[in-house]
Amino acid sequence: MTYTIDAEIRYTQDMDESQIVGFREIEHTADWELEVWAPTLPALLEQAARGMYALAGIELNETTREMRKIELHFVDVESLLVSFLSKLLYFGETQEIGFDSFLLVMKDDKLKAVLYGASIAKQTKEIKAVTYHNLKVVQTTDGFRTRIVFDV
Amino acid sequence: MVSLQDLTRISDYEWEIPRSFRQDMQVPVRIFATKRLLEKVMDDKSLEQAVNSATLPGLVGHVLVMPDMHQGYGFPIGGVAATRYPDGVISPGGIGYDINCGVRLLSSQISCDQAKPYLNDLASALNQFCPSGVGTKGSLRMNEKTLDQVCREGSRWALKEGYASEMDVRRTEESGCLDGADPTKVSAHAKERGRPQMGTLGAGNHFIEVDVVDQIFEAQAAQIMGLEEGNLVVQIHCGSRGFGHQICTDYVEEFQKAVRRYNIQLPDRELVCAPLSSPEGQSYLGAMRSAANYAFANRQVLAHNARLAFEQVFAGKVKNWHLSQVYDIAHNMGKIETHNIEGKPMKVCVHRKGATRAFGPGAPGLPPEYQVIGQPVLVPGSMGTASWVLVGTETSMQRSFGSTCHGAGRVMSRHKAKASVRGDKLRQDLEADGIHVRAGSNAGLAEEAPQAYKDVDAVVETVVGAQIARKVVRLRPVAVIKG
Numbered sequence: 001m002t003y004t005i006d007a008e009i010r011y012t013q014d015m016d017e018s019q020i021v022g023f024r025e026i027e028h029t030a031d032w033e034l035e036v037w038a039p040t041l042p043a044l045l046e047q048a049a050r051g052m053y054a055l056a057g058i059e060l061n062e063t064t065r066e067m068r069k070i071e072l073h074f075v076d077v078e079s080l081l082v083s084f085l086s087k088l089l090y091f092g093e094t095q096e097i098g099f100d101s102f103l104l105v106m107k108d109d110k111l112k113a114v115l116y117g118a119s120i121a122k123q124t125k126e127i128k129a130v131t132y133h134n135l136k137v138v139q140t141t142d143g144f145r146t147r148i149v150f151d152v
Numbered sequence: 153m154v155s156l157q158d159l160t161r162i163s164d165y166e167w168e169i170p171r172s173f174r175q176d177m178q179v180p181v182r183i184f185a186t187k188r189l190l191e192k193v194m195d196d197k198s199l200e201q202a203v204n205s206a207t208l209p210g211l212v213g214h215v216l217v218m219p220d221m222h223q224g225y226g227f228p229i230g231g232v233a234a235t236r237y238p239d240g241v242i243s244p245g246g247i248g249y250d251i252n253c254g255v256r257l258l259s260s261q262i263s264c265d266q267a268k269p270y271l272n273d274l275a276s277a278l279n280q281f282c283p284s285g286v287g288t289k290g291s292l293r294m295n296e297k298t299l300d301q302v303c304r305e306g307s308r309w310a311l312k313e314g315y316a317s318e319m320d321v322r323r324t325e326e327s328g329c330l331d332g333a334d335p336t337k338v339s340a341h342a343k344e345r346g347r348p349q350m351g352t353l354g355a356g357n358h359f360i361e362v363d364v365v366d367q368i369f370e371a372q373a374a375q376i377m378g379l380e381e382g383n384l385v386v387q388i389h390c391g392s393r394g395f396g397h398q399i400c401t402d403y404v405e406e407f408q409k410a411v412r413r414y415n416i417q418l419p420d421r422e423l424v425c426a427p428l429s430s431p432e433g434q435s436y437l438g439a440m441r442s443a444a445n446y447a448f449a450n451r452q453v454l455a456h457n458a459r460l461a462f463e464q465v466f467a468g469k470v471k472n473w474h475l476s477q478v479y480d481i482a483h484n485m486g487k488i489e490t491h492n493i494e495g496k497p498m499k500v501c502v503h504r505k506g507a508t509r510a511f512g513p514g515a516p517g518l519p520p521e522y523q524v525i526g527q528p529v530l531v532p533g534s535m536g537t538a539s540w541v542l543v544g545t546e547t548s549m550q551r552s553f554g555s556t557c558h559g560a561g562r563v564m565s566r567h568k569a570k571a572s573v574r575g576d577k578l579r580q581d582l583e584a585d586g587i588h589v590r591a592g593s594n595a596g597l598a599e600e601a602p603q604a605y606k607d608v609d610a611v612v613e614t615v616v617g618a619q620i621a622r623k624v625v626r627l628r629p630v631a632v633i634k635g
Binding site: 025027028029030031032056057075078079082083086090092093094096120123124125126128129130131132133134135149151152 | 226250354355405408409424562596
């Protein structure tokens with residue numbers, strides 16, 4: 001499957017924001033599964049990050065702001081999604097920071113990201129890893145949609 | 153989807169999904185379960201995942217599924233798969249992110265009656281000495297050189313540093329150290345995550361539990377293990393923490409390219425693998441063994457700290473407060489072992505994901521005192537319910553690559569458990585049953601509620617019925633410390 005980066009967003013008048021962009025938890029016997037949808041691939045990455053933070057119960061301090069720049073090479077969108085979220089888990093565990101604002105630019109096989117956030121004030125759940133289990137980013141009429149399983 | 157009609161009944165405790173079920177299966181799937189336990193998992197994807205696992209190149213015998221199975225990612229939890237060495241493959245997802253997650257059991261000479269007035273203090277002391285919870289760091293600060301030593305030496309590093317006794321090391325699977333660990337194959341990210349976490353329990357379903365030996369089924373085996381009815385024991389359940397999680401993450405990513413290079417077709421990308429003999433396979437083996445040794449050392453440091461907690465609470469109050477190691481076993485691991493395949497010894501890589509090694513009497517590598525009875529198998533139940541000590545059998549060597557179950561196995565999602573169980577009420581109920589609880593959060597407690605798991609007794613009856621383990625003792629919890 002080929003993906004159109006920054007695909008055109010088709011809005012209809014009766015759409016509310018949650019139809020265009022969002023995430024929700026899906027039942028999974030042992031681990032956590034998240035469904036994510038967004039009009040563009042960068043927006044999908046951002047929603048996946050927000051969804052992952054919500055599952056982990058992460059709250060950020062409102063003190064000093066932090067910024068990190070990352071660059072990721074990818075072979076396909078699914079591997080980018082896993083690498084991006086895994087990088088956020090790494091920042092969370094080693095530097096105890098999370099992000100709430102994302103500047104993401106995808107070009108060819110590269111993602112350049114500037115992440116803005118703060119130190120983690122509270123985290124209720126530990127996410128061990130982001131898995132590839134049945135991972136597929138599908139292009140829909142409204143943008144992109146995927147389901148991600150986390151090992152917890 | 154796999155349905156009950158697709159299964160062939162072998163016995164009351166054994167079922168098979170034949171190779172003809174799906175064209176890409178390399179071997180059949182063999183399931184150890186009663187019909188009742190099977191019916192419980194038909195709604196999740198355990199069996200579909202087992203069928204997917206049966207497509208790996210170089211598999212031998214059967215892919216096996218234990219009665220505590222539940223849906224995982226890639227492999228089912230409770231899965232065992234053996235591939236030919238060295239021309240078969242190794243799959244990081246078939247071992248799991250928490251490499252060498254496992255259980256340690258320590259015995260004591262303290263009777264529950266003697267301990268009763270101090271159990272609340274004991275729960276607090278264990279909670280204080282054994283750091284747990286999300287993102288917790290330990291009191292040990294390791295530099296990279298020390299971490300590399302831990303990777304190469306596992307429990308032997310702990311012995312040198314004064315955290316272990318010779319008996320602890322001897323009574324640990326593989327004597328607490330897998331040969332062939334190569335820390336140069338571990339990423340800087342993994343080392344950064346691993347350095348501050350030595351001696352920590354983590355969160356989720358990891359725990360320290362104080363139990364009482366409630367019932368003895370095999371007196372001789374119990375005696376050899378030092379387990380006496382009415383006495384306290386301690387279980388420690390945890391693994392390789394962020395170190396192992398990052399190593400598995402790194403290699404699942406790396407192997408996405410390897411499967412293309414080696415032209416391996418798989419039904420799920422989480423099953424990615426590489427030939428054991430390939431540079432990628434060898435690198436993963438070196439890194440995975442490093443994480444396995446880290447986990448052995450981690451449980452050893454936690455055991456040392458549990459001993460300090462026992463000393464603080466019981467010294468001067470009981471005659472002997474010391475904790476002796478019964479055994480330490482892994483239930484997420486990949487090991488090169490020799491098994492009889494179609495009557496001939498063959499070297500294979502056994503992937504156990506949520507399954508315990510259960511070597512029978514006389515198996516190589518067991519400590520001399522366990523040669524007669526077989527390897528101790530530690531099966532923790534859900535919070536507030538019984539746990540079991542079993543031993544491996546001759547049959548487990550013949551039928552399950554020397555493997556058996558690892559726990560109760562989830563039946564309810566964490567989301568549903570939280571919605572149907574109130575953490576504060578559960579805490580009250582456990583305390584009312586005489587179980588002292590220390591937990592990071594009520595929500596976390598609710599996720600691990602007993603209702604979310606299968607009946608561990610039914611799981612144990614199944615492996616005993618299938619003769620892939622024998623019962624030795626049943627344990628009853630009196631204190632639980634959760635992250």
